[in-house]
Amino acid sequence: MSLSDTFFRRPGLLTLLLLAPPLIWIGIVYIGSLIALLLQSFYHLDDFSGLVVHEFTLSTYAQLFAPANLAIILRTVAMAAAVTVASAFLAFPIAYYAARYATGHLKALFYLAVMMPLWSSYLVKVYAWKLILAKEGILTWLAAKLHLTPAIDALLATPVIGGPSLSISYIGTFLVFTYIWLPYMILPIQAALERVPKTLIEASADLGAHPGQTFRTVLLPLALPGVVAGSIFTFSLTLGDYIIPAIVGNSRPFIGQTVYALQGTAGDIPLAAAFTVVPMAIMAVYLTVAKRLGAFDAL
Amino acid sequence: MPSAVRFQNVSRHFGTVRAVDDVSLDIAPGEFFAMLGPSGSGKTTCLRLIAGFEQPTAGHIEIFGETAEGLPPYRRAVNTVFQDYALFPHMTVGENVAYGLMIKGVSRAEREARAKQALALIKLAGFEARRPGQLSGGQRQRVALARALVNEPKVLLLDEPLGALDLKLREQMQEELRALQHQLGITFVFVTHDQGEALSMADRVAIFNEGRIVQAGTPADIYERPRSRFVADFVGSSNVMAPEFSRQHGGPTGWVSLRPEAIRVEAPRGKVQPGSADGQIIGLHYQGALTRVVIMADGTRLIAAVPSGSIAFAEGDTARFTWDRAALVPMAAD
Numbered sequence: 189m190s191l192s193d194t195f196f197r198r199p200g201l202l203t204l205l206l207l208a209p210p211l212i213w214i215g216i217v218y219i220g221s222l223i224a225l226l227l228q229s230f231y232h233l234d235d236f237s238g239l240v241v242h243e244f245t246l247s248t249y250a251q252l253f254a255p256a257n258l259a260i261i262l263r264t265v266a267m268a269a270a271v272t273v274a275s276a277f278l279a280f281p282i283a284y285y286a287a288r289y290a291t292g293h294l295k296a297l298f299y300l301a302v303m304m305p306l307w308s309s310y311l312v313k314v315y316a317w318k319l320i321l322a323k324e325g326i327l328t329w330l331a332a333k334l335h336l337t338p339a340i341d342a343l344l345a346t347p348v349i350g351g352p353s354l355s356i357s358y359i360g361t362f363l364v365f366t367y368i369w370l371p372y373m374i375l376p377i378q379a380a381l382e383r384v385p386k387t388l389i390e391a392s393a394d395l396g397a398h399p400g401q402t403f404r405t406v407l408l409p410l411a412l413p414g415v416v417a418g419s420i421f422t423f424s425l426t427l428g429d430y431i432i433p434a435i436v437g438n439s440r441p442f443i444g445q446t447v448y449a450l451q452g453t454a455g456d457i458p459l460a461a462a463f464t465v466v467p468m469a470i471m472a473v474y475l476t477v478a479k480r481l482g483a484f485d486a487l
Numbered sequence: 488m489p490s491a492v493r494f495q496n497v498s499r500h501f502g503t504v505r506a507v508d509d510v511s512l513d514i515a516p517g518e519f520f521a522m523l524g525p526s527g528s529g530k531t532t533c534l535r536l537i538a539g540f541e542q543p544t545a546g547h548i549e550i551f552g553e554t555a556e557g558l559p560p561y562r563r564a565v566n567t568v569f570q571d572y573a574l575f576p577h578m579t580v581g582e583n584v585a586y587g588l589m590i591k592g593v594s595r596a597e598r599e600a601r602a603k604q605a606l607a608l609i610k611l612a613g614f615e616a617r618r619p620g621q622l623s624g625g626q627r628q629r630v631a632l633a634r635a636l637v638n639e640p641k642v643l644l645l646d647e648p649l650g651a652l653d654l655k656l657r658e659q660m661q662e663e664l665r666a667l668q669h670q671l672g673i674t675f676v677f678v679t680h681d682q683g684e685a686l687s688m689a690d691r692v693a694i695f696n697e698g699r700i701v702q703a704g705t706p707a708d709i710y711e712r713p714r715s716r717f718v719a720d721f722v723g724s725s726n727v728m729a730p731e732f733s734r735q736h737g738g739p740t741g742w743v744s745l746r747p748e749a750i751r752v753e754a755p756r757g758k759v760q761p762g763s764a765d766g767q768i769i770g771l772h773y774q775g776a777l778t779r780v781v782i783m784a785d786g787t788r789l790i791a792a793v794p795s796g797s798i799a800f801a802e803g804d805t806a807r808f809t810w811d812r813a814a815l816v817p818m819a820a821d
Contacts, residue, residue: 385571385573387569387571387573388575390538390560390567390569391569391573391574392575392586393539393561394538394539394540394560394561394565394566394567394635395561395566395586395587395634395635396561396590396591397561397586398559398561401590405586405589406575409577410576410577482577
């Protein structure tokens with residue numbers, strides 16, 4: 189009896205064999221490390237000796253609510269939310285055009301334009317943006333040529349989000365984040381819109397809805413799972429990133445940078461772990477709310 | 488009273504493709520009008536021109552006396568039942584049916600009541616809370632019908648609405664649609680490629696081919712007096728005789744059609760007279776009350792439909808087909 193006959197008679201065995209490697213990978217490497225992380229967050233660092241005390245405690249989580257740490261969390265969440273909202277607004281028309289109107293070469297061009305930035309090094313792109321946004325950079329130069337320097341100055345004079353130059357302000361960090369994560373918003377929205385049959389749009393118009401009403405009542409609800417999928421990417425990627433705010437920004441730390449510093453120089457693994465749990469908790473809350481609001485009803 | 492729908496020399500070209508080519512037609516109010524033709528013949532494009540999804544390249548369209556070209560779909564008093572039903576998957580059946588009323592700003596209480604009424608009309612009372620995904624094909628078809636009818640359109644457009652249903656359900660829906668149309672008195676424009684459906688349901692039928700109407704008339708007209716070879720071929724299983732064959736067998740010199748029911752089948756006795764032909768039986772198809780007898784006579788395929796009890800032949804036998812000259816219907820060569 190050959191091997192394939194055995195598998196034919198016992199299809200469960202084949203499934204098990206095929207699934208074993210990925211299951212081991214997910215189980216040990218992926219979930220396992222998450223559990224290890226979660227465990228670490230329930231230990232605490234002894235202030236005096238600088239050693240990790242392996243005893244269950246919630247004191248590390250309590251540390252998160254210290255004003256300095258809370259500021260880091262709020263700053264990161266606000267940035268992630270702003271980047272997500274901006275990405276959604278920028279991505280929707282692009283995705284809509286690609287899904288509804290672009291065909292053939294134009295569609296290939298769209299995919300190329302959206303994907304190409306993902307092919308080049310992330311670091312190169314961020315440093316390029318630093319140069320673009322710098323005080324001596326091309327944007328300042330262009331603004332001067334267009335006599336828009338006062339507008340940029342006024343923008344930079346805005347409290348909190350302003351700063352000495354675009355590359356040393358929240359505005360700069362926001363622009364670079366939005367640029368880097370935009371493709372992750374465009375592609376899921378485009379995929380969702382692509383799945384909306386053209387006849388649904390026609391049926392809506394046939395039943396008396398003008399294009400604005402059709403957009404609100406048919407297209408948007410059906411594209412919402414795509415928007416939510418895209419926002420999961422932009423939101424969680426922004427929550428965890430530590431390079432962009434380190435290169436472009438006003439050097440006030442974000443969660444990613446804090447985790448990097450805590451587990452490295454400070455050696456405070458428990459607090460680093462607790463900080464890492466924050467984005468996970470936020471994402472869990474976000475998805476629950478999205479589900480409650482019916483974002484996945486059209487799936 | 489103006490026509491429900493009037494086309495005056497309407498064309499719709501897509502690049503070099505003439506999807507609809509110089510079509511003129513008048514559909515009377517309250518009429519059940521079928522557009523019949525093979526795929527790509529322009530019948531669906533005509534329906535889309537009435538609905539407003541397409542705009543004519545040339546010509547003039549009126550709906551109840553009002554100029555329709557240039558009007559978007561949402562400004563027309565017509566509603567469509569789509570081939571794929573196009574129910575909104577994120578809404579319940581009730582919300583789907585009430586959609587048009589919701590758009591018009593009808594109060595929630597009233598639109599729920601009217602949706603309920605419409606669902607009762609198509610025998611789906613109590614289905615309001617379901618999702619389209621939980622319905623069978625036939626039920627979805629009914630919901631699509633209710634969603635259109637609840638808006639009380641002046642003209643109801645149906646784009647092959649029964650195409651996806653199985654035979655039994657299709658026959659049942661044909662009857663129900665016909666009854667519904669009588670009951671409501673709305674003009675129905677029905678697109679189909681199923682000749683049986685068109686003939687049995689419609690008051691009038693237009694046969695489309697290559698973007699043009701090749702013949703329009705009552706079902707009996709179309710069936711009994713096809714004006715061209717195309718119509719005879721498409722509409723029925725009519726026998727088509729080439730000019731040469733017709734002349735040799737005592738008919739006029741020209742293309743003629745002959746209905747299978749007008750042929751008698753006999754055993755060959757004596758010489759072949761005008762108005763008859765001998766040939767070997769190459770097919771015997773039992774269809775219940777009738778049996779179709781197919782012979783090959785002088786290179787022409789002829790089909791006769793005779794009562795099943797009267798058959799005394801087997802495949803391979805030679806049979807004689809006989810017909811009255813008056814039953815031959817002359818027609819154009821194209």
